Amino acid sequence: MIITDNLLTSFLETRSDTEEICAPLQVEDYVVQPIVDVSPPKWHLGHTTWFFEEFILSKYSIEYERFHPEYDYVFNSYYESVGKRVIRTNRGNLSRPTVSEVYEYRDYVTSHLQNFLEENDDPKIRELIEIGIHHEKQHQELLLTDIKFILGNNPLLPKYNDTFTENPELDKVSGYSLVEEGIYKIGYDGDEFCYDNELGRHKVFLREYAISNRLISNKEYLEFIEDGGYKNTLLWHAEAWDWVQQYQIKTPLYWHTIDGQYHQYTLQGLKEVNYNAPVTHISYYEAFAFAEWRGERLPTEFEWEVAQSFFNWGVRWEWTESAYLPYPNYKKAPGALGEYNGKFMVNQKVLRGGSVATPQHHIRPTYRNFFHPNLRWQFTGVRLAKNL
Structure with missing residues (x-):
């Protein structure tokens, strides 16, 4: 579990882990949405960033300016009370923002939140950051399963990488x-x-x-x-x-x-x-x-x-x-x-x-x-x- 004293370290590690999951992808892989339940990797990267921007920086950091005025519409998922959003089935239709722009967005929010956290020790804000960290960890799992569906439904059946082991043998006799x-x-x-x-x-x-x-x-x-x-x-x-x-x-x-x-x-x-x-x-x-x-x-x-x-x-x-x-x-x-x-x-x-x-x-x-x-x-x- 996350230790409160190491919240900043946990935040930065989580952000890095998400991007490491995407490292084996080609740029074309980031936009595909084969079915409604599978979101494009690019959208996951943006949504987990929007979460921190929407629920923390935009509300509690007085000097913060949003990276882009329309990204709250693009990367909101299902938060009806926050505002309108791109419907779920259309996430794969967005050629823009580009993958590189989404990574710029991530860097921008990560940097601002790091500075904000170093200067702010409000327990309420720290609790929100912890929720955001675990929210992003949920999306890391979704990223892997969505990437598998994207690649596994490509007729070429391309591999993601050579190191992800998903079928460990059972080590117990049935009982x-x-x-x-x-x-x-x-x-x-x-x-x-x-x-x-x-x-x-x-x-x-x-x-x-x-x-x-x-x-x-x-x-x-x-x-x-x-x-x-x-x-x-x-x-x-x-x-x-x-x-x-x-x-x-x-x-x-x-x-x-x-x-x-x-x-x-x-x-x-x-x-x-x-x-x-x-x-x-x-x-x-x-x-x-x-x-x-x-x-x-x-x-x-x-x-x-x-x-x-x-x-x-x-x-x-x-x-x-x-x-x-x-x-x-x-x-x-x-x-x-x-x-x-x-x-x-x-x-x-x-x-x-x-x-x-x-x-x-x-x-x-x-x-x-x-x-x-x-x-x-x-x-x-x-x-x-x-x-x-």
């Missing part, structure tokens, strides 16, 4: 840990950073259950495929079955059949599927259907949080059976920052853990990620639970 029936505390309890959706620590009652000590592997998921899992309507929710039929889903995202063998696009390029690695890039729909096929189920987010000490995590975001809802006594932040989490608490499923794309200092047991159940461009996987 289950038992959790006794009882009342357990859920939610963040500490004095370091967390998001507001982790707060409202409360008690839940859990019946006795068992939870797998490792993720489902590609080999196990292949068995589901070969047993006709994608053809058996009885395994799927009605909405999910419509999705399978409409988009002709037959395998996880990025799988390709070549000469009768399954290959997988990775950030290191096209590789044969490593069957000892955890399955990835599956939707909640697929995770649920797989659990049905195995005669088991997905854990709730509360079961996952109580049991997380039994297993390693941080390799895949793990789908849970929990809807994304507020905890008891949840309170949104005042003003525009209240739009950060609360307004998305509908029609989404909670994921727990973290992934190979998640900055490691950003992972914690109470982190609540959330996506719509059909999405699978993130590094998403599945862990099973069962009743006793």
Whole structure:
């Protein structure tokens, strides 16, 4: 976690880390937006910069002048209370500002915020900067997954680099840990950073259950495929079955059949599927259907949080059976920052853990990620639970 005394160092490291992620890209890669859920890398660079400019410099630095009068329109994401913005589907249509201009914008805001932070020790401002740092860390993960989708949907299947390892082999024999029936505390309890959706620590009652000590592997998921899992309507929710039929889903995202063998696009390029690695890039729909096929189920987010000490995590975001809802006594932040989490608490499923794309200092047991159940461009996987 970020230590307050090192806030400036953390800020500068975060800004540098974002740009390092983009370093392997060609300039043409920065503008592509294949689908609505994927934003161009150039937009991520600008948006994370706008966040600091909009919520800190423009409000608290008297002498600050915005880099460009229209960038708040270009790089606002979903903050309705802040003002109008380019609609999400049109982010890839913006040839201007240029990539070099966006980097100039980043340097400008970084420099001004560094000077401002060195002269200002207001706890409220430091709290906003910390939120901005973690906001940018979220976008670092999105950058990697968006870059993978951009390159992975190019017919040339170009590699991102030779060093990003995304398919570590599972290091445990499959087994289950038992959790006794009882009342357990859920939610963040500490004095370091967390998001507001982790707060409202409360008690839940859990019946006795068992939870797998490792993720489902590609080999196990292949068995589901070969047993006709994608053809058996009885395994799927009605909405999910419509999705399978409409988009002709037959395998996880990025799988390709070549000469009768399954290959997988990775950030290191096209590789044969490593069957000892955890399955990835599956939707909640697929995770649920797989659990049905195995005669088991997905854990709730509360079961996952109580049991997380039994297993390693941080390799895949793990789908849970929990809807994304507020905890008891949840309170949104005042003003525009209240739009950060609360307004998305509908029609989404909670994921727990973290992934190979998640900055490691950003992972914690109470982190609540959330996506719509059909999405699978993130590094998403599945862990099973069962009743006793």
